Amino acid sequence: MSNFIVLVKQVPDISQITDNAFDPETGTLIRTRLASVINELDTQALAFANRMRQLSGDSAAKIIALTMGPPMAEEVLRYSLARCADTVVLLTDRALGGADTVATANPLAFSIRKIVKDMFAGDNDYYVVSGMQSVDGDTAQVPPQIAEELGLACIAYATDCRYQNGRFEFTRIISGGSQIVTPKRLPAVVTVAKYEFPLFASFSASRRANKTKVIQWSSQDINASLIGVKGSKTTVIRVFPPGKSGRKCRRVDDVKSLAALLIESYKLPKGGADTVRQTARYVLPAKRKDKLDRTFGGVAKEIEDYKILTEQLRTLGITDAAAVDEPTKEKILAAVGDRFHKNALDDMLAGLQLFDTTYHGDVWVVAEHRDDLVHPATFELIGKARELADSLETNVGVVIAGHQLAAIPQQFIAAGADNIYVIDEPLLAQFDPISHRKAIADAISTYWPQIVLYAATPQGRVLAPLISYKVGCGLTADCTGLDIRDSSRKGQIAILLQTRPALGGNVMATISTKNSRSQMATARPGVMKCLPPDSSRKVQIINHSVQISPDDVSLEIIKTELGTGSVNFQAEVIVSGGKGMQNRDNYEQLLDSLRESLRTKLNTPVERGASRAAVEQGFAERIRQVGQTGTAVGPKLYIAVGISGAIQHMIGVANTETIVAINSDPNAPIFKQCDYYIIGLAENILPQLAAALQENPND
Secondary structure, three states: OOOOEEEOOOEEHHHHHHHHHHHOOOOOHHHOOOOOOOOOHHHHHHHHHHHHHHHOOOOOOOOHHHHHHHHHHHHHHHHHHHHOOOEEEEEHHHHHHHOOHHHHHHHHHHHHHHHHHOOOOOOOOOOEEOOOOOOOOOOOHHHHHHHOOOOOOOOEEEEEEEEEEEEEEEEEOOOOEEEEEEEEOOEEEEEEOOOOOOOHHHHHHHHHHHOOOOEEEEEHHHHHHHHHHHHOOOEEEEEEEEOOOOOOOOEEEOOHHHHHHHHHHHHOOOOOOOOOOOOOOOOOOOHOOOOOOOOOOOOOHHHHOOOOOOOOHHHHHOOHHHOOOOOHHHHHHHHOHHHHHHHHHHHHHHHHHHOOOOOOOOHHHHHHHHEEEHHHHHHHHHHHHHHHHHHOOEEEEEEEOOOOOOOOOHHHHOOOOOOEEEEEEEOOOOOHHHHHHHHHOOOOOOHHEEEEEEEOOHHHHHHHHHHHHHOOOOOOEEEEEEEEEEHHHHHHEEEEEEEEEEHHHHHEEEEEEEEOOOEEEEEEOOOOOOOOOOOOOOOOEOOOOOOHHHOOOEEEEEEEEEOOOOOOOOEEEEEOOOOHHHHHHHHHOOOEEEHHHHHHHHHEEEEEEEEEHHHHOOOHHHEEEEOOOOOOOOOOEEEOEEEEEEEHHHHHOOOOEEEEEEOOOOOOOHOOOOOOEEOOOOOHHHHHHHHHHHHHOOO
């Protein structure tokens, strides 16, 4: 029977973040000012692994909890022992500090190899179970990268499991629905998206946890190949607090006032809620009017330093940085004072002599599709790729893997692509993470685009880490901003700066790729903008051949359930219900009553949506799910009823112009992310609101 290795992580308690948790000089989080807790999804992974052991009926099966972190991370291991773990391992070493996801996954994978050898006697009948992601990183990259290092199947976004015919079968979230799958061979990695059956510590288990020895390993014990900062493929350029929310977060105390605000908000001219940072279009150094121009730096201080330097050069009558000799350097340093010193000046002058780009090749988008239907996020990414490629004076490529794809490429042409790379194989007809990773990684390593973009969908968030690790490239997750910029002092020209939220959206990080041949990123659906279709464009279609064998397919798909029916999420008004609706009757009847009142009053179609929790409770069909694992929407007016405001849901509605929340919990997180809110039970508020809309004379 199977053993289990559960990955757990100690994370800062982001619910306690205040302004003094950040260094005012650097904008970085001071972790010592926040309490540390176990990552919530990892507690669910522990419960999930324990349930798997119970279902198998094997009392001899072992659960090993593994974490990587400082010595204080021992606390989460004792938490694990008090719940269900038999043995715990702490991988701790200063050399491991500063790691990105690659340099985190690699040592953990080597630790798993050691656990299997030392504790399982080499038995490969085991599962690695982890939370889908951690709240401090939010990347969901480490588990798939571990799977790639170990050569294992990866079952991402699992929500349930069952044990039948001597094997485990897993229910997992996919774009637009769910699937039941089982790995074709063991071992395998499983990431848990949600499992609502928590474990509690008993008195006897807590005593045992305090007495049990925590096994500690250093980097030398595991001999990993990618360690710490040196082994990382990405680097953080800067960390900064997010900009002030554009949301009003205004409480409304009576239903009639709320009705008036709904009407007023809908009638406002459409202005858009684009979260993408708008910046001047990048120009290659060789094409700039002034060869000393370095205004396209990625960091404000570097831009300002170059401005000061170029002013000094012009004062001295110098137009070519190569002409600066030592006496001239002394004059510049004397003039600028303490602004920068000799080494910095040498780096800056060297940067002024760089005109060739650091990376070469096209800008690619990895297409996501099902049954000839392309995911909307693919077209959004093509629009962004077009913008980046035009700045770099290169082409846009789209790579698509599947079977019987003839009807799809024309859509990419009209969307802005120049080259379409088609990988058509019968065994790629159904999405399988490992077979698709093999196909697309082969195309990337054949043509080597300089940028590769993926949608941050359930499919993209498992496929991108597998591919990036396979080809040895850095990857940044869940980006909301992508810009071409220079880091001239570091000798980098026209690199991709990738901006993303972290720590539950409490901070923003700008990241660049290093030690890689391609720069890779996943981008949030609904954030980038599609281009208007242009059917007159001409492109080249390249058929790329990759041999896919049955051994390359990692999962057996037992059942697929996709949302049925039709949903008009292009409607300008969407009313969504969450778990707080209590039952399906409330969800349907109360929301439909409000929809009808809005439709009549505003003279516009009004669609019904749902949170993931509402779908999983059976209140609504999967096709109605709004959010990161459902559909991203951007209506003029979005009304969330009984929805708490989890980040995955709010990501999916970020482009909405006006968000209105109705919730009985006065501390609901959504109240800090909406424009207007009212506190109360849905069954009380919605009938009154529907009536108030019919009575309201504001036409």
